[in-house]
Amino acid sequence: MFEDYREIQKNFYDTMIQSIVNNQKVNHAYFIETNGYEDSLNLAISFAKILICTSHHTNYNDCKNCSICTQVDAGSYANFKLIEPDGLWIKKEQLLNLQIDFKTKSLDDHFRVYIINGADRLNKAAANSMLKFLEEPEENIIAILLAPHRYQVLKTIISRCQIFQLIPSSSNEKADTEMLSNVVSFCMSIEESGTKTIAFCSQIWDNILNSKETLLEFNQLLLDLYESVLHYQLEGSLIQNKFDSYLDEIKQIAKKNSSTQLLNKMEILYKIPKKVQLNSNQTLLIDKLIIDLSGGVNA
Ligand SMILES: [Zn+2]
Numbered sequence: 001m002f003e004d005y006r007e008i009q010k011n012f013y014d015t016m017i018q019s020i021v022n023n024q025k026v027n028h029a030y031f032i033e034t035n036g037y038e039d040s041l042n043l044a045i046s047f048a049k050i051l052i053c054t055s056h057h058t059n060y061n062d063c064k065n066c067s068i069c070t071q072v073d074a075g076s077y078a079n080f081k082l083i084e085p086d087g088l089w090i091k092k093e094q095l096l097n098l099q100i101d102f103k104t105k106s107l108d109d110h111f112r113v114y115i116i117n118g119a120d121r122l123n124k125a126a127a128n129s130m131l132k133f134l135e136e137p138e139e140n141i142i143a144i145l146l147a148p149h150r151y152q153v154l155k156t157i158i159s160r161c162q163i164f165q166l167i168p169s170s171s172n173e174k175a176d177t178e179m180l181s182n183v184v185s186f187c188m189s190i191e192e193s194g195t196k197t198i199a200f201c202s203q204i205w206d207n208i209l210n211s212k213e214t215l216l217e218f219n220q221l222l223l224d225l226y227e228s229v230l231h232y233q234l235e236g237s238l239i240q241n242k243f244d245s246y247l248d249e250i251k252q253i254a255k256k257n258s259s260t261q262l263l264n265k266m267e268i269l270y271k272i273p274k275k276v277q278l279n280s281n282q283t284l285l286i287d288k289l290i291i292d293l294s295g296g297v298n299a
Pocket residue numbers: 049053054055056063064065066067068069070
């Protein structure tokens with residue numbers, strides 16, 4: 001329920017209630033910068049319900065699970081679509097299907113809402129298709145785009161949306177300090193010694209990365225770290241409080257890498273979860289990761 005976010009995402013909640021419920025003013029595209037907020041998709045879905053469900057408007061915020069909202073939750077409501085990456089990317093066909101669905105259905109004047117959960121994961125063709133869709137907004141079609149950070153999404157897409165920033169989850173900020181320190185050491189080792197990291201990090205693998213879950217957690221923190229470095233490089237500030245005590249390291253990594261290099265490294269890390277699922281030999285996987293992050297075998 002959207003009400004659940006009244007305190008925890010106050011800015012977003014207040015602005016939306018004010019403009020949509022009180023003033024009946026709706027934009028045709030919203031971009032939500034999630035900043036790693038864990039419940040962002042649920043927040044976006046409850047926001048979509050505010051737009052779609054008329055009882056939400058009349059009863060301020062609660063429709064007591066009307067049939068429309070129940071269908072939205074079940075994914076069976078024709079005027080609501082959720083699009084997420086199919087594998088690594090959101091593909092052009094997914095957007096074309098959406099456009100076909102929304103063109104042919106619903107002749108009533110209800111809003112039709114789609115959520116793109118992973119606007120940073122639109123491949124090139126999909127991004128272009130998305131852009132066209134946003135450039136020629138059809139009446140009553142509303143887009144809600146989600147991505148961790150705005151710089152991961154085409155500027156031309158962002159510029160057509162009303163932008164919101166979410167507050168990161170507090171649990172996100174309080175990541176296990178030992179794990180965090182290992183992630184930073186690992187990253188610094190790769191940045192300073194490249195593939196030599198394989199030799200002197202073996203202890204970390206044996207002691208820490210002993211399960212798929214910890215490896216995934218480790219990978220996510222490493223990804224967060226590179227995101228923080230990129231953000232620092234672009235904006236001159238830290239975005240994730242959990243790296244507060246590692247500002248020196250972040251500055252050093254920012255100095256060593258161009259934005260493109262950082263994005264390439266993040267791209268490598270994005271692919272890890274899938275590889276972890278498919279690959280049973282974690283040591284090989286990590287060795288390969290170190291080689292890739294170091295820029296190849298000759299680095
Ligand atoms: Zn409802």
